[in-house]
């Protein structure tokens with residue numbers, strides 16, 4: 001098998017991995033670069049001859065260039081992830097979501113002489129996958145973005161022990177290879193519970209596609225208090241619910257704010273995005289608190305819309321930061337490398353510090369590794 005990282009050997013986001021045999025060529029992810037990343041051109045030879053593209057998850061830095069893939073190339077994403085992405089794409093007028101073919105966890109797909117097995121990954125995107133690619137007696141595990149400190153992280157060791165016990169090569173994300181352990185999703189939920197117990201009107205700014213966070217919030221809203229979101233968010237939650245494998249991902253009491261609700265009397269927790277409609281709701285409740293539940297980096301001058309949206313609460317001391325990263329810290333990344341113990345080594349991607357992986361195989365973008 002020949003492996004080439006077209007982009008992503010030394011940057012976070014915009015990753016494109018190619019795996020090829022004599023007769024078959026696939027890509028894993030075809031993402032857009034993050035806005036602040038130094039521009040790196042993407043060149044994929046004979047792009048229209050690619051046999052299939054597999055997306056690990058629906059974040060823009062992995063699926064963002066979907067529109068640029070020639071329409072005859074089959075593209076795959078998790079079944080529920082595809083539904084979520086369709087809502088997101090419709091809102092932002094992105095094209096190509098209709099062509100996504102659905103994958104189910106642990107149901108392999110054959111493309112030419114390659115077998116691709118989607119293995120569930122815990123990430124801040126729902127229904128994300130690692131991929132185990134096997135061909136000609138060789139196997140490669142591609143982690144995509146992942147973490148172990150979410151609600152589904154504990155399943156990772158069992159899944160890998162069972163489905164990827166002996167891989168030749170591990171392609172591992174390294175976003176936080178230099179990063180220390182932060183809050184777990186469970187800790188965020190415990191903190192949220194306290195905030196909600198102490199405040200009657202709570203707005204929470206979080207990604208509409210971070211389903212695990214939304215589930216965390218939903219399940220700590222006490223009896224009698226409303227859980228509110230807008231129609232767009234509700235559509236997403238209903239898509240998740242339709243294919244939910246556990247009651248944790250059901251949201252039967254999620255409401256959109258209507259005229260007949262007794263908001264002042266009963267209190268509420270409302271999932272919001274940085275837009276005018278939600279800003280108006282927040283103005284109506286000056287005594288509310290705002291929980292900022294996203295990457296803190298957005299408040300460092302990168303996202304003026306978000307900064308403007310939170311300003312009032314931030315300046316009046318009514319904003320609370322509660323967040324867990326979607327990425328594994330260094331110690332968990334190294335533990336994964338140790339447990340997977342690939343025969344040939346670890347190829348770091350989606351990182352600014354590939355050298356921080358001990359004995360990592362550090363390729364440059366566009367270089368080919370033959371295994």
Ligand SMILES: [Zn+2]
Nearest residue numbers: 013059061145
């Ligand atoms: Zn990413």
Ligand SMILES: [Zn+2]
Nearest residue numbers: 057059125145
């Ligand atoms: Zn991601």
